[in-house]
Amino acid sequence: MKKVAVIGSGTMGNGIAHIFAQHGFVVSLIDISEEALGKGLSAISRNLDRMVTKGTLSEMQKEETLKNITTLTSMEEGVREADLVVEAATENEALKLKIFSQLSDLAKPSAILASNTSSISITKIASVTNRPDKVIGMHFMNPVPVMKLVEIIRGYSTSDAVTTTIEDLSRLLGKVPTSCQDYPGFVANRILMPMINEAIYALYEGVAGVEEIDTIMKLGMAHPMGPLQLADFIGLDVCLSILRVLHDGFGNPKYAPCPLLVNMVQAGHKGAKSGQGFYAWGHGTKDLIVADRFKK
Incomplete structure (x- = not known):
């Protein structure tokens, strides 16, 4: 996995884009407006500045992280080449179902589709796609660059291979993946x-x-x-x-x-x-x- 698309540039979305870009992934950050994307990118830049000030990141690493992020308002263009799509839109079931239904056609067949939902059924989200075995919950904690936990939620049809891939990927990001089954609120909430x-x-x-x-x-x-x-x-x-x-x-x-x-x-x-x-x-x-x- 080298290319990641993140849908939603709010607090969670920009944090997820930040952590992937910081670890060398090519990231497409997608939202419906340039204004929202501008705010998201500014938040990433501020958080990187704090890391530079604390000495946990160099100025060069900050610049490389920002170079790894491209902002787009077109979901079709943003997810086309992605190996992993992470949806971090508003916690609204209807919106998430609409997004994942569209991703079935827009994302390449091998792409894993993950949701950062904190409570909505992964099984239900997966049911509107053409690849329920490749749909998984990847619930990051806020603030994403700081918090270690990623709650991994297996839907009813999520494959073992996809679960293992996402757990390994989370470790690569410096996170601690902890898996649970798909029931309301999962464990954290x-x-x-x-x-x-x-x-x-x-x-x-x-x-x-x-x-x-x-x-x-x-x-x-x-x-x-x-x-x-x-x-x-x-x-x-x-x-x-x-x-x-x-x-x-x-x-x-x-x-x-x-x-x-x-x-x-x-x-x-x-x-x-x-x-x-x-x-x-x-x-x-x-x-x-x-x-x-x-x-x-």
């Missing part, structure tokens, strides 16, 4: 999202405030950040989407999203990316400032 949802319920029911909940989990459970801060970082809309996948997939009321989370997303308060969540963001400092609505 099946465990993480109910915890986040319960933290939101604790706030919703007045058990404690934002700072208290996060402090208890950080100091008591040795978590690097509290669940409410993490929810803001992930995106409250993404958390809601994953909880709905869990709720629909298992039919178990324990996965029902907290009404507070639903209301916040409907109000456009999606966390760090929107500037408002459980905390206020975009104030130009590293300080955690509780959003006005949740201040005592």
Whole structure:
């Protein structure tokens, strides 16, 4: 494998493109607009600059990484020669099914099709393609250049050979691949999202405030950040989407999203990316400032 196409240049997509390009792969980064691609490439450049400043990357390696990335708005052109396509579009089932249906015709027959989905069924995604044995989940963690884990999800028809190839490829990227079967939420979000949802319920029911909940989990459970801060970082809309996948997939009321989370997303308060969540963001400092609505 030498050529990789990444569909989606948002936070996850540009991080995935970054890590492949840094390890010498020729990367096509694909999105629907030049503006989105420009933002994605700028994010990659900033992250590389941080690595140069820390001494973990040389200036020459930074330039080589950027040279390995080509941006395109045409999916047909971007995936034509790819050995691996990694889809990192919005966590929306209909959108992902549409993309993978198109990839059946656009990608060469030998290409492996991977999704960075954090919760949507790989088996269902594979069912709309002409190569279900070559479809696999490759769930990177955010921020991609830093986090070591890649959650590998085998669909019902994913072949052993494809699974082994993707596990080996992940190791080549300096990651730790860990495989699981295709059930709602896989492992990471099946465990993480109910915890986040319960933290939101604790706030919703007045058990404690934002700072208290996060402090208890950080100091008591040795978590690097509290669940409410993490929810803001992930995106409250993404958390809601994953909880709905869990709720629909298992039919178990324990996965029902907290009404507070639903209301916040409907109000456009999606966390760090929107500037408002459980905390206020975009104030130009590293300080955690509780959003006005949740201040005592």
